[in-house]
Amino acid sequence: MSMDSLLPITVYGSSISYFTGKLENYFRIKGVPYELRALTAPHGMKLVQQNTGSTQMPALQLGDGRWMTDSTAIIQWFEAEFPEPEIIPGDPLQRFFSLLLEDYADEWLWRPAMHYRWHYPQGARYASGHLATELAADVPAPHFLKRWSITRRQRNGYTTGDGIRPDQVAGVEAIFHRTLEQLEVIFRERPFLLGDRPSLADIAFSGPFYRHFALDPVPAQTVRQQAPAVWEWSARLANCGHRDATGSLLNGIPADWGPLLNEVGQHYLPYLCANIDAVTNGRKRFDAEIGGVSYRGARWSKYRVWCLQRLRAEFSALPGPHQEEARNLLMQHDCWEPLWRHQQLPVDEALCARLPFFCDAKMIDVYD
Ligand SMILES: N[C@@H](CCC(=O)N[C@@H](CS)C(=O)NCC(=O)O)C(=O)O
Numbered sequence: 001m002s003m004d005s006l007l008p009i010t011v012y013g014s015s016i017s018y019f020t021g022k023l024e025n026y027f028r029i030k031g032v033p034y035e036l037r038a039l040t041a042p043h044g045m046k047l048v049q050q051n052t053g054s055t056q057m058p059a060l061q062l063g064d065g066r067w068m069t070d071s072t073a074i075i076q077w078f079e080a081e082f083p084e085p086e087i088i089p090g091d092p093l094q095r096f097f098s099l100l101l102e103d104y105a106d107e108w109l110w111r112p113a114m115h116y117r118w119h120y121p122q123g124a125r126y127a128s129g130h131l132a133t134e135l136a137a138d139v140p141a142p143h144f145l146k147r148w149s150i151t152r153r154q155r156n157g158y159t160t161g162d163g164i165r166p167d168q169v170a171g172v173e174a175i176f177h178r179t180l181e182q183l184e185v186i187f188r189e190r191p192f193l194l195g196d197r198p199s200l201a202d203i204a205f206s207g208p209f210y211r212h213f214a215l216d217p218v219p220a221q222t223v224r225q226q227a228p229a230v231w232e233w234s235a236r237l238a239n240c241g242h243r244d245a246t247g248s249l250l251n252g253i254p255a256d257w258g259p260l261l262n263e264v265g266q267h268y269l270p271y272l273c274a275n276i277d278a279v280t281n282g283r284k285r286f287d288a289e290i291g292g293v294s295y296r297g298a299r300w301s302k303y304r305v306w307c308l309q310r311l312r313a314e315f316s317a318l319p320g321p322h323q324e325e326a327r328n329l330l331m332q333h334d335c336w337e338p339l340w341r342h343q344q345l346p347v348d349e350a351l352c353a354r355l356p357f358f359c360d361a362k363m364i365d366v367y368d
Contacts, residue, residue, distance in 0.1 A: 001081050001082075003032065003082065005063070005064060006062045006063050006064060007033060007063045008033075008034075008035065008063050009027075009032065009033065009034040009035070009060055009061070009062055009063065010034065010035050010037055010060060010061045011023065011024070011027070011034045011035070011036050011037070011058050011059075011060045012037050012038075012039040012044055012047075012048055012057060012058060012059045012060065012061075013036060013037075013038075013039055013057035013058035013059070014038060014039060014057060014131065014134055014135060015036065015038075015130075015134065016127060016130055016131070016134075016211055016215065017057050017058070017211060018110065018113060018207045018208065018211050018212060019056075019057060019058055019071045019106075019207055020036070020057050020058040020211070021206060021207060021210045021211035022071050022106075022203060022204065022206055022207035022210075022211075023058045023060075023071045023074060023075070024036065024058075025202075025203050025206040025210060025237060025238070025240075026071070026075050026078075026087065026203045028240070028241055028242075029085075029087065029198055029203070029240050029241065029242065029244065029245050030078060030082070030085065030087055030242070030245070031085070031241070031242030031245070032078065032082075034060070038134050038135055039055070039057045039058075039059070039135060040135050040136070040137065040138055041135055041136050041138065041139055042138070042139070043138065044135075048067075048069075049361075051067040052067045052068070052069035052357075052358055052359060053069070053354075053358045053359050053360050053361055054069065054359050054360070054361040054363075054364055055361075056069060056070075056359070056364055058071060058074075060074070066357060067357065067358075068356045068357055069355070069356060069357075069358070069359045070355050070356050070359055071106075071207075072102065072103075072106065073355040073356030074356045075087070075088070075200070075203070076088070076356075077356050085242070085245035085246065086199075086245075087198070087199055087200055087203065087245070088199070088200045089194065089199050089200065089249060091249075091252075092318050092319055092322040093252060093253060093318075093322050093325055093326055093329075094194065094199075094249065094252070094253065095314075096314050096315060096318060096322075096326055097253050097257065097261070097326070097329070098194070098199060098200040098201045098204075099200070099310075099311065099314055100261075100264060100311060100335070101193075101200075101201045101204055101205075101257075101260060101264070102200055102201065102203075102204035103268075103307050103310075103311060104204075104260070104263070104264045104268050105201075105204040105205050105207055105208055106204065106207060106307075107268070107272075107301075107304055107307060108175070108263075108264075108267065108268040108271065109175070109176075109179065109205075109207070109208040110158075110207075110208070111162070111164070111172055111175065112172050112173065112175045112176040112179075112208075112213075112219075113207075113208045113211075113212035113213060113219075114154070114158040114159055114162075114212075115159050115164055115169070115172045115173070116173075116176065116212065116213070116216055116218050116219040117154075117212055117216045118151065118154045118155050118158065118159050119155075119159055119164070119169065120217070120218045122217040122218060123216045123217055123218055124151045124154075124155075125147075126216065126217060127150075127154075127216070128146075128147035128148075128150045128151045128154075129143075129147055131150050132146035132147045132150060136150070157299075161297075161299065162297075162298055162299050163287075163288075163295030163296055163297050163298030163299075164295070165296060167294070168293050168294065168295060168296075171291070171292065171293030172293070174293075175263075175267070176213065176219060176222075177222075177226075178259075178263065179208075179260075179263075180222070180223065180226055180227040180230055181227075181259075182256075182259040182260050182263070183205070183227065183229075183230045183233070183260075184226075184227040184228075184229050184230050185256050185259075186254075186256050186257075187229035187230055187232065187233045188229045189256065190250075191233070191236060192233070192236075192237075193205070193257075194249045194250055194254070195247065195248055195249035195250045196247030196248050196249070197244065197245055197246060197247035197248070197249065198237055198240050198244065198245065199249065202233075202237055206234070206237055206238075209223075209230070209233075209234045210234055210237065210238060213234075214230075214231060214234040214235075253329060258332075258333065261329070261333035261335060262333050262334060264333065264335055265330070265333045265334030265335035265336075265338065266291055266334050267290055267291040269308075269334075269335055269338035269339060270288075270290055270291075270338050271288060271290050272304055272305075272307070272308050272338065273338050273341050273342065274286060274288035274290070274298075275288075275298075275300060275301055275304050275305065276305055276308070276342050276345060276346065278298075278300040279300050279301075279302055279305050279346045280342075280344075280346045283300065284299065284300050285297045285298065285299060285300070286298055286300060301364075302346075302347075302348065302351065302362065302363045302364070303352075303363050303364045305345055305346055305347050306347055306351075306352050306363065308339070308345060309345050309347050311339065312339065312340070312345075315339070348362075348363070351363040
């Protein structure tokens with residue numbers, strides 16, 4: 001397939017959205033031309049809902065008329081269709097652990113990112129004002145009311161309404177502080193997570209950083225002061241284009257990924273397991289004790305059950321010797337047991353079978 005046959009590509013999203021930012025970084029470095037359009041309410045949302053099954057962003061329309069949704073699935077599709085330049089590492093072990101970190105950055109760092117944006121008045125003022133203008137200009141209501149309802153919606157969906165009450169704030173902020181320490185060690189040594197050129201892991205961490213931690217008033221100040229190498233990496237990545245997708249990668253999984261992988265094994269995967277129990281038992285709200293933080297009334301996510309299923313499938317697809325190596329590393333970082341804890345995963349195949357071209361809203365709706 002030629003890239004030309006897919007053009008023009010229109011990405012619908014927001015210029016401050018986590019996953020829109022992730023996809024934009026990928027497209028820029030991959031050399032995929034696109035135009036960003038605001039996913040406006042109500043017209044843009046209706047269009048995207050009708051064509052992709054949900055209103056999540058980013059959504060994109062290809063020049064041949066097809067629509068796509070879900071950054072993870074979109075990136076995998078583009079990598080399969082256009083192998084050069086390679087963004088998901090070709091080495092099987094690096095591919096697997098990059099996908100694991102992508103999932104961690106997408107689904108777990110989302111928590112502190114949303115917290116910092118919507119919990120603090122400075123963050124909420126900035127983001128609600130931006131979104132009210134960018135996405136809700138056509139909504140017939142006063143600006144202050146749009147800002148108020150956007151803030152309320154986001155807090156109900158993603159912060160207080162997702163198990164982060166005052167008692168959990170310190171624990172959620174600690175996730176951010178540990179991430180800064182872990183990444184600072186890496187970026188003092190080399191320009192990108194896996195070596196001299198950007199790869200999937202950098203794209204994945206750009207969701208939380210480029211569009212939240214290095215942008216929103218409260219966390220951005222901390223990144224600048226406490227993790228200047230991370231600050232520099234975020235700007236370096238934003239300045240990378242197609243021409244920068246060359247350069248060598250390290251061999252294997254670098255030892256300094258260890259603390260990040262511990263975090264996956266000790267925090268993220270146990271959360272996924274608690275989420276699986278909730279979905280299995282039909283509990284839309286659940287309590288979970290994760291890494292010493294007691295989340296009360298967290299929302300279930302059917303999508304995240306699918307995430308774990310995908311990771312298992314990637315592991316099972318590893319060639320024998322790589323599987324052995326991956327297993328050892330997963331065990332070393334406490335990832336192995338939670339990855340396989342549940343024999344049966346409550347995945348509704350019908351809801352996700354059509355990704356990246358369609359995503360049933362039931363799979364992702366946080367407001368049902
Ligand atoms: N798994 C999806 C997640 C997309 C997502 O959650 N996007 C957010 C904005 S950054 C959204 O649209 N949320 C839906 C909502 O708030 O209603 C992806 O990788 O693209």
